[in-house]
Each structure stands twice: as C-alpha cells, then as structure tokens.
Amino acid sequence: MTDTVYYIICGVLSIGVLLGINMMSKVKSAVKGNRLSALCMLAAVCVTLYKYQIFSAGMMWAGLAIGAAIGIYLTIKVEMITMPQTVALLNGLGGAASAVAALLTLAAVNTQTGIFAIVTGGIALAVGALTFSGSLIAAGKLHKLLPQKPTVLPAHQALTTVSFLGMIAFIVLLPIKPELMMSISVAGLVISLLFGIFFAIRVGGADMPITISLLNSTSGVAASIAGMAIGDILLVSVGGIVGASGLLLTQIMCRAMNRSLASILFSKAASPAKSAKPASPSASSSKEASETKAQQTGEAKPAQQELTATGHADKSQLPSWFSDAKEIIFIPGYGMALSQAQGLVKQLADKLEAMGKNVRFAIHPVAGRMPGHMNVLLCEVDIPYDKLYEMETINPDFDKTDLAIIIGASDVVNPAANTAEGTPIYGMPVLAAEKAKKLIICNYDLQPGYAGVPNPLYEPNPNTMMLLGDAKESINTMLDSLKTKGGTAGSASGGISAGTGTEASSEQAGTEAQIGPWFKEAKEIIVIPGYGMALSQAQGLVKQLADKLESMGKNVRFAIHPVAGRMPGHMNVLLCEVDIPYDKLYEMEAINPDFDKTDLAIIIGASDVVNPAANTAEGTPIYGMPVLAAEKAKKLIICNYDLQPGYAGVPNPLYEPNPNTMMLLGDAKDSLNKILENL
Numbered sequence: 001m002t003d004t005v006y007y008i009i010c011g012v013l014s015i016g017v018l019l020g021i022n023m024m025s026k027v028k029s030a031v032k033g034n035r036l037s038a039l040c041m042l043a044a045v046c047v048t049l050y051k052y053q054i055f056s057a058g059m060m061w062a063g064l065a066i067g068a069a070i071g072i073y074l075t076i077k078v079e080m081i082t083m084p085q086t087v088a089l090l091n092g093l094g095g096a097a098s099a100v101a102a103l104l105t106l107a108a109v110n111t112q113t114g115i116f117a118i119v120t121g122g123i124a125l126a127v128g129a130l131t132f133s134g135s136l137i138a139a140g141k142l143h144k145l146l147p148q149k150p151t152v153l154p155a156h157q158a159l160t161t162v163s164f165l166g167m168i169a170f171i172v173l174l175p176i177k178p179e180l181m182m183s184i185s186v187a188g189l190v191i192s193l194l195f196g197i198f199f200a201i202r203v204g205g206a207d208m209p210i211t212i213s214l215l216n217s218t219s220g221v222a223a224s225i226a227g228m229a230i231g232d233i234l235l236v237s238v239g240g241i242v243g244a245s246g247l248l249l250t251q252i253m254c255r256a257m258n259r260s261l262a263s264i265l266f267s268k269a270a271s272p273a274k275s276a277k278p279a280s281p282s283a284s285s286s287k288e289a290s291e292t293k294a295q296q297t298g299e300a301k302p303a304q305q306e307l308t309a310t311g312h313a314d315k316s317q318l319p320s321w322f323s324d325a326k327e328i329i330f331i332p333g334y335g336m337a338l339s340q341a342q343g344l345v346k347q348l349a350d351k352l353e354a355m356g357k358n359v360r361f362a363i364h365p366v367a368g369r370m371p372g373h374m375n376v377l378l379c380e381v382d383i384p385y386d387k388l389y390e391m392e393t394i395n396p397d398f399d400k401t402d403l404a405i406i407i408g409a410s411d412v413v414n415p416a417a418n419t420a421e422g423t424p425i426y427g428m429p430v431l432a433a434e435k436a437k438k439l440i441i442c443n444y445d446l447q448p449g450y451a452g453v454p455n456p457l458y459e460p461n462p463n464t465m466m467l468l469g470d471a472k473e474s475i476n477t478m479l480d481s482l483k484t485k486g487g488t489a490g491s492a493s494g495g496i497s498a499g500t501g502t503e504a505s506s507e508q509a510g511t512e513a514q515i516g517p518w519f520k521e522a523k524e525i526i527v528i529p530g531y532g533m534a535l536s537q538a539q540g541l542v543k544q545l546a547d548k549l550e551s552m553g554k555n556v557r558f559a560i561h562p563v564a565g566r567m568p569g570h571m572n573v574l575l576c577e578v579d580i581p582y583d584k585l586y587e588m589e590a591i592n593p594d595f596d597k598t599d600l601a602i603i604i605g606a607s608d609v610v611n612p613a614a615n616t617a618e619g620t621p622i623y624g625m626p627v628l629a630a631e632k633a634k635k636l637i638i639c640n641y642d643l644q645p646g647y648a649g650v651p652n653p654l655y656e657p658n659p660n661t662m663m664l665l666g667d668a669k670d671s672l673n674k675i676l677e678n679l
Contacts, residue, residue, distance in 0.1 A: 001051050007233065010049055014237040021245055044234050061544075076573055078609055079395045083143035084212065084370035088135045095131025097237075098124050098222035099189070105229045106174070106185045115175045121229040122171040125185060126192040128222035129664040130167075133196030135215050141200075142208055142369050148450070151201045163195035165590025207371065209366045210253045214261065241307050253365055313465040318481035321438055321465070325402035329394065331431055332374045335408015335444055339471035343535035344379040344667070345407060346474055347641060351482050361387050362404075362431050364395045364412035374447035381535060395432045404436035405478075406457075410449025415456050424451040433457065439464045475607035476667070514662065515678035518635055522599035525549055526591065528559045528628055529571045534607015534639060536668035542604060543578040545672055548679055558584050559591045559601075559628050561609035592629045601633035602675075603654075607646025607669050612653050621648040630654065639664045639671035 017040045020625065023033025045064075049055060078086050102124035109118060140146035146417035154161060170188030177184060203211045227235025240329025254261050313321075336342060349359045361383065367374045375388060398404065406413055413433040417425040433439060434457060441457060445468055448454050457464065519525075527546065533539060546556045558580065564571045572585055595601065603610055610630040614622040630636060631654060638654060642665055645651050654661065664671035 001214070006047070006051055007451055010044075010234040010237060013040045013047070013234065014241065015042050016043075017238055021241065027420055032228065036116040040590065041238070044238065047231070048234065057327055065406060069459055076577065078216035081144070084208065084368070084374070085139040088139040088142060088212050088215065089369055091212065091219045092135025092139065094133045094219035095128040095135060095215075095222050096224040097128070098219070099128030099192075102222075102229055103185060103189065103218065105226075106181055109178060109181050113225055115231050116176045118178070118181075118232075120225050122174045122188060124184070124222055124226035124229050125188060126167045126171060127194035127218055127225060129189050129470050130196035130199075131215055131218040131222055133193040133213075134200035135196075135219075136375060137197055138203075138208060138211050138215060141203075146201075150203060153198075153201075156198065156202060160195065160198045163198055165495045166191040167195060199257045208369050209371050210261070211368075213250040213253060213371050215246075217250060219242050220246055222243070225632060227650060230386050234257075241473050249371055253371065264657065266572075285543070304670060313449065313462055315465060315467060315477060315481070317465065318440075318478060321403060321440070322355070322357075322478075322482060325438070326357060327397075328357050328359050328405065329398065329401050329433075329436065331404060331413055331433055332361065332363070332408060333367050333404045333412060334369060334373075334450075335442070335471050337368055337373060337377055337408070339408065340537055341407065341471040342377045342381045342383075344472055344475040344479070345378070346383055346535075348384065348479055348482075349387075351479065353483075359387065360389055360394065360397075361390050362391065362433075364391055366429055367409060367412050391431055394573055398432040398435040401436040401568070403438045403440065404433045405440045405442070406433060407442045407475070408444070410443065410455055411451045411453070413450060413455075413457065414451075414453060416453050420453055423453045425453055437463065440467060440478070441465070442467045442471050444469065446473075465616025474666075511662070512674070512678065514635075515675055518600060518637070518662070519549065519552070519554075519675075519679060522595075522635070523554060524598045524600075525556050526559050526595065526598050526601045526630075526633065527556065528561075528574065528601060528603045528606050528610060528630055530561075530564050530571075530604060530606025530609060531647075532575055532668050534570060534638075537607065538604065538668040539574045539578045539580075541669055541676070542559060542575070543580055543674040545602075545676060546580065546584075548676065556584070557586055557591065557594075559588065559630075560585050561588055561606070561628055564609050575678045588628055593628040595632040600635045600637065601630045603630060603636070603638045603640070604672070605640060607652055608648045608650070610652075610654065611644075611646065611648075611650060613650050618649055620650045622650055634660065636661045637662060637675070637676075639663060639668050641666060641668075 001231065017037050018669030020033040020035075020037030020040065023036065025033075049060075054060065074086065075634055079369040102121045105117065105121040108126065109121075137146065141148050160373045167188065170184055170191060173184050174188075182441065200211065200215075222239070224236050227233070227237075227239055250261065259517065330345065349361075352359050361378060363374050363375075365371075366379075375385075378388060379385060409431075411417075411425050411428075411430075413431045414425060415430065415434050416423065417428045417430045422425055439457065439461075443466070446458050446466070458466065467477055493580065527542065529539070529542065533542065546558075549556050558571075558575060560571050565574075572582075575585060576582060606628075608614075608622050608625075609626075609630045611622060612627065612631050613620065614625045614627045619622055636654065636658075638661065640663070642661070643655050655663065663675060664668070
C-alpha cells in the first residue's frame with residue numbers, strides 16, 4: 001500500500017467517524033451513527049495492520065481476542081443504570097492504551113529519535129495516565145465504591161499543583177536527559193497517575209457528567225498525541241476528533257451550569273448558605289447506604305413515607321389535579337435512573353396524553369451522572385425525542401404550566417441556585433419548576449440534593465404535593481389515581497381482570513383463586529416473555545417462577561419470538577442474564593407446534609407477538625406476521641400492564657372474556673409476585 005493510498009483511506013475513515021458522531025446527535029440516527037463510527041474504527045485497525053504488515057504477531061491477535069470478548073461480555077451484562085460508570089471506565093482504558101503506547105515509544109528511543117517524538121511521547125504518557133487514574137476514580141464514585149461527596153485531602157491544592165508542575169518538569173527533562181529516559185518516564189507516569197487521582201477525587205457525583213465528558217476529551221487528546229509520537233496519522237486524526245468533540249461538550253455543560261471548568265475541578269467545595277440548615281451526616285449516610293443496598297440486592301426501598309410537615313396537598317387530590325391540568329411537564333432526575341422508573345414514566349405520560357393532556361419533558365443538561373443521561377433513559381422506553389425539551393427552550397413555559405411532576409430531581413430544580421450565595425449551586429441555571437401552578441415532587445425523602453442545599457420547593461405549600469419513597473411506588477400511586485370505573489386502564493399494582501377491564505366473574509375469566517389449581521394441574525408450561533418484562537426488569541422473578549415450577553415436576557420452556565423486545569435477541573439476553581439455560585429457549589418455529597399440547601402458557605409483557613389477529617386482520621401493521629400460537633394452549637395467564645393493544649395498535653382477541661384465560665394486570669413484577677405467592 002502506497003503512502004498516497006493510505007492517506008486517502010485515513011481521510012475517508014476520519015470523515016466516516018465525524019459523520020457517525022454527527023448522526024449520534026439525533027435519536028433517530030444515533031444507533032446507525034454509533035455503528036458507522038465503530039465500523040470505521042474496525043476498518044482503521046485492519047488498514048493499520050495491512051499497512052505495517054504485522055499479521056504474524058501472535059500477542060496482538062491474543063489481545064484483540066481478549067478485548068473483543070470483554071466488549072461482548074460488557075454488552076450483555078451492563079445495565080443502563082450502570083452506563084455512566086461504564087463510560088468512565090472505557091475512557092480510562094482509552095487513556096491507558098495511549099499511555100502504554102507512549103511508554104513503549106520512549107523505551108525504544110535511540111540516537112536517531114527526534115526531539116518531537118520524545119516530547120509528544122512524554123505528553124501522551126502524562127495525559128493518558130491522568131485520564132486512566134481519573135476515570136477509575138470517577139467510575140468508583142459512580143458505582144459507590146468510593147464516597148460520592150467531594151474528597152479534599154490535607155493540602156489538596158498544593159498536592160494538585162505540585163503534581164501538575166511535576167508532569168511539566170518530566171516532559172521538559174525527557175529530551176534533556178535521554179540517558180535517564182526510563183527513570184524519568186516511570187517517575188512521570190507515577191506523577192501523572194497521582195494528578196489524575198487528585199483532580200478527580202475532589203469532584204462530587206453531581207458534577208460527574210462534566211468530569212466524564214472532560215475525561216472523554218482527554219482520552220482522545222492522549223490518543224492523538226500518541227499518534228504523533230509513533231507517526232500514525234490515522235490515530236492523530238481520530239484522536240483529535242474525539243478530543244475536540246469531548247471538549248466542546250464539556251464547554252456546553254459548563255455554560256449550562258454557569259460555572260468554569262476550573263471551579264469544578266480545582267476549587268474547594270462551597271459551603272452551604274448560612275441560612276440553610278445542612279442535612280445531618282448520619283441521615284445522608286443512611287440514605288446512601290440504603291439506596292446502595294437496594295441497588296445491589298434488588299430489595300424494595302422503604303414504603304412511601306407520609307410527610308410530617310403540614311401544609312402540603314394530600315395525595316387524595318391527585319385525580320382532581322390530573323383532571324384539571326391541560327399542560328403538564330415532567331422533570332426527570334437521577335432518582336428516576338436509580339429506581340429504573342422510566343418505563344412507568346412512559347406509561348403515565350401515555351395515559352395522560354390519552355386523556356387529552358399536552359405532556360412534555362424538561363431536560364436539564366447535567367441531570368443524572370453522564371452527558372445525556374435522561375435523554376438515553378427516556379428514549380430507551382420510546383418516549384419521542386420531540387417531547388424532550390432543553391432547559392432554555394422550556395423554562396419560559398413553566399408559568400403557563402398547570403402541573404409539573406418532578407421525578408428524582410433536586411439540585412437541577414432548586415430555586416436556591418438563584419439566591420443562596422456561597423453554595424455549590426449558586427449561579428447555576430435551573431429548571432423553573434416553582435413557576436408551575438401545581439407541583440408534584442416524587443423524591444426518596446426530604447433531604448437536600450447532592451449539593452447539600454435545602455430546597456425551598458419542599459416547604460409546605462397547598463399547591464405542592466410530596467410523594468416520598470421509591471420513584472416506582474410514587475408513579476404507581478399516580479397511575480392508581482387515574483383509574484376510572486369500567487375503564488381500560490389496569491391497576492398499577494397488579495390486578496386480575498377480564499377483557500373488559502373490570503373485575504371478571506368466574507364464568508368470564510380465571511380468577512386469582514384459580515392460580516394455585518391451574519399450576520397444580522399443569523404439566524407442560526410455556527413462558528412467553530416480551531418487552532413488558534424488559535421494562536419491568538422482571539427476568540429475575542421469571543427465573544424464580546420457572547425454578548419453582550420445575551421443583552414441582554413441571555416441564556417449563558420459553559417461547560422466543562424473533563422480534564420480541566427492542567433489539568435482536570433481546571429476550572435471550574435478558575433470560576440468559578439470570579442464568580436460565582439456553583436449551584430452555586425455543587424459537588417460534590420449533591415451539592409453535594407444541595402449544596396445542598401445552599397445559600398452561602404464561603405471557604409476560606407480550607402482545608403483538610402473540611396476537612392471533614395477525615392471521616386475520618387484513619390491513620393492520622401485523623397482518624401476515626408469524627406469531628406465537630399461545631391461543632392454542634389449554635389455559636392462558638396474561639401478565640400485561642393493561643388491556644390496551646400492543647405497539648402496533650391492533651386489539652388482541654386473547655384479552656376477550658374466556659374461562660380459560662386469566663388476566664393479571666399491572667407491573668410484571670407485581671403479577672409474578674402474585675403468582676409466586678399462590679404457589
């Protein structure tokens with residue numbers, strides 16, 4: 001391959017990466033953009049291998065295989081709630097790769113090596129090392145392996161300054177003392193690692209979106225400079241693109257917070273305002289500990305607490321508040337992410353829109369723990385992107401809003417940011433939720449947000465309603481309040497209903513009392529998972545149910561429709577995640593002939609993929625689509641959120657009254673728990 005051809009290919013691949021990044025700025029094309037950039041990176045690796053003819057390096061192939069295996073493992077295992085720390089970890093690995101490349105370059109220095117290669121190697125080593133250590137600290141804070149609060153060491157500012165000057169000195173000394181190259185390089189590596197720790201450990205969890213964005217930028221800068229050191233134009237180009245885009249995003253987020261990057265990274269944590277009473281350390285610690293335990297064990301958080309202060313609206317007013325409101329704005333925050341409540345938020349928004357309400361979502365640029373955190377979570381549950389509004393766009397509309405619903409957000413809606421001088425959030429632009437006519441706040445408790453600044457929105461107000469506890473429980477409370485007599489909305493807490501949406505008699509549909517007998521009589525059981533199981537994250541309970549049934553001597557299998565869920569193999573991934581044996585998962589063509597010999601089929605959050613109307617309803621989106629023949633089973637239990645049609649909007653005949661069909665309506669976890677209780 002000639003140099004000219006190589007440079008042309010490098011240019012094309014760099015443009016491809018740029019195009020992919022541009023596509024990722026739009027939700028509709030984000031997945032394609034991500035794939036395009038990934039393919040360009042793969043092509044870049046292949047082109048580099050071919051250019052330098054290094055196909056015979058066995059260690060290289062082993063490294064590629066190990067890296068690919070780790071990447072595939074992370075793809076399968078990492079849940080959305082842990083995506084911020086995963087991004088931080090990947091940033092760190094990028095920095096580490098650049099540091100290793102730079103260190104090897106410096107180790108190979110000889111009399112023919114120019115000063116440029118030595119200096120760029122030193123800079124790449126320093127930037128890569130600080131990116132690695134800083135990213136590990138960020139990931140540790142986000143995963144609660146380290147304290148989330150800013151950690152300020154004795155003489156912290158001096159340590160940071162000395163380590164920074166030490167990095168500069170190490171880079172300057174490299175070309176001056178080539179005979180001490182490795183000693184200076186190792187010392188520089190250690191100093192750079194320490195600097196990364198010093199600057200990252202004093203950043204609090206609430207500022208992590210900016211820190212992650214910055215570390216993403218430095219990983220690109222490190223790669224680009226490493227490319228200069230080893231003379232690889234492609235690495236220089238792609239690293240520069242990543243570095244520039246990360247730095248631009250960092251600047252945008254800093255402007256949104258009305259803070260400089262230096263104040264976030266190097267200044268001491270501001271103290272709460274004197275007039276504000278800080279939260280007690282013990283309360284804050286216990287809250288963090290309880291949330292961490294709930295995340296790790298899957299245990300339910302404490303039941304919704306009653307507000308002790310007087311003057312707030314009572315939750316009995318929910319129906320009238322929703323009935324009267326026409327303009328509604330949701331404000332999601334990190335509490336929604338912790339609770340994984342975005343699926344229920346989607347259901348609540350859909351229900352309100354069905355009632356004729358105009359529903360929008362207000363997104364603060366630093367809500368969550370990584371750039372775009374709220375956007376990712378809401379788009380994951382198919383909330384249209386045009387419903388998500390940036391702060392500058394939607395803030396003028398709050399005074400015309402009938403009802404604002406805050407879900408797990410505090411600092412980003414705290415009006416004290418405008419008045420509480422000397423606090424960490426003073427001067428930060430916030431969402432103007434206080435201007436809404438009525439306000440529902442779904443927060444875990446009454447403690448201040450991450451910045452530790454008391455929120456005036458929590459003060460008694462007849463136009464403010466506090467729903468305390470886990471966000472899922474609070475949203476279920478709101479969904480329960482929207483139920484109508486004889487309507488079609490299912491209970492958010494899980495109910496048993498016939499196809500009409502009302503309580504069915506034993507002549508119309510199976511009842512809760514029949515759960516035990518139905519399972520006792522059944523020998524052949526097929527479980528059909530769908531997107532509702534994914535939304536509820538109920539696969540763990542599905543595993544428990546299957547194990548319980550097998551211990552009772554039942555033959556349990558899983559029927560997998562190829563398009564169930566939101567990506568190829570979605571159901572397979574979720575079920576294998578909880579160690580359901582792969583040989584228990586059957587493709588549609590293999591299991592469909594067995595449904596007429598099946599005693600009991602259990603549908604969990606699936607609709608279109610089991611809708612018999614696909615065989616008869618001409619002109620509908622699903623007509624002609626092969627579906628799982630669940631209707632042929634002798635008895636059928638359907639665990640769906642409500643009686644609405646599936647995504648295609650085609651009514652499902654399985655929901656019609658039938659003495660051999662049992663409807664368990666509500667969240668899939670609640671329905672599965674009800675089944676387990678009756679076994």
